[in-house]
Amino acid sequence: xxxxxxxxxxxxxxxxxxxxxxxxxxxxxxxxxxxxxxxxxxxxxxxxxxxxxxxxxxxxxxxxxxxxxxxxxxxxxxxxxxxxxxxxxxxxxxxxxxxxxxxxxxxxxxxxxxxxxxxxxxxxxxxxxxxxxxxxxxxxxxxxxxxxxxxxxxxxxxxxxxxxxxxxxxxxxxxxxxxxxxxxxxxxxxxxxxxxxxxxxxxxxxxxxxxxxx
Numbered sequence: 001x002x003x004x005x006x007x008x009x010x011x012x013x014x015x016x017x018x019x020x021x022x023x024x025x026x027x028x029x030x031x032x033x034x035x036x037x038x039x040x041x042x043x044x045x046x047x048x049x050x051x052x053x054x055x056x057x058x059x060x061x062x063x064x065x066x067x068x069x070x071x072x073x074x075x076x077x078x079x080x081x082x083x084x085x086x087x088x089x090x091x092x093x094x095x096x097x098x099x100x101x102x103x104x105x106x107x108x109x110x111x112x113x114x115x116x117x118x119x120x121x122x123x124x125x126x127x128x129x130x131x132x133x134x135x136x137x138x139x140x141x142x143x144x145x146x147x148x149x150x151x152x153x154x155x156x157x158x159x160x161x162x163x164x165x166x167x168x169x170x171x172x173x174x175x176x177x178x179x180x181x182x183x184x185x186x187x188x189x190x191x192x193x194x195x196x197x198x199x200x201x202x203x204x205x206x207x208x209x210x211x212x213x214x
Contacts, residue, residue, distance in 0.1 A: 008038065061111070063093045068086075070082065084203070086114075097144055118136050119136055
C-alpha cells in the first residue's frame with residue numbers, strides 16, 4: 001500500500017526552507033530546492049507562498065517567533081531573558097540576522113510582537129517615552145549587532161587550526177602587545193568569566209546603564 005504524503009501547507013514549506021538554510025545558508029534556498037525537499041513540483045508551492053520574498057519573510061517570522069517574551073519577573077530579568085533567547089535563536093539560524101536587517105524586509109507580526117513587548121516592558125517599568133525609545137534601540141542593536149559581529153568573526157572548525165596557526169606565526173606581538181594579549185584571551189579555552197558569555201557581558205552593561213537612568 002502506497003504511503004500517503006502529508007498535505008502541502010505553508011508551515012511545511014517554511015519548515016523545509018529553514019532546514020535548507022540552516023544546513024547550507026540562504027544560497028541553498030530556492031523554490032525548486034524547497035519543492036525537491038518536499039517531493040513536489042516548485043509550482044505547487046505558489047498555492048501557499050506568493051513568491052520567494054514571501055517565503056523569506058515567513059522564514060524570518062518563524063525565527064523571531066522563537067524569541068522568548070516572558071510575562072513574569074521584573075523588567076530587567078524579563079528583558080535579559082528575551083535578549084538571550086533572541087541571540088540564541090539567531091545563532092541557531094545563522095542566516096537570519098542578515099535577512100532580518102535587510103532593507104525592504106517587511107515587519108512581520110512576530111517582529112511587531114517582539115518590538116511591542118520590549119517597548120511595553122520599558123514603559124511599564126517607569127522609563128520616560130524618550131528613554132523607552134532610546135532603550136529599545138540600544139537593546140535591539142546589541143542583540144542583532146553583536147550577533148552579526150560574532151558570526152562574522154567565527155572560523156569554520158575544519159579550517160580553524162591552519163588559520164590560527166598562520167595568524168599567530170605572522171603576528172608582530174612585540175609591536176602590538178595589547179592586541180597580542182587580546183588575541184591570547186580569544187584563543188583561551190574559556191573566557192575570563194566562563195559563567196557569563198560575551199553577549200551577556202555587553203547586555204548587562206546596557207541594562208546597568210538603563211537602571212542608572214530609572
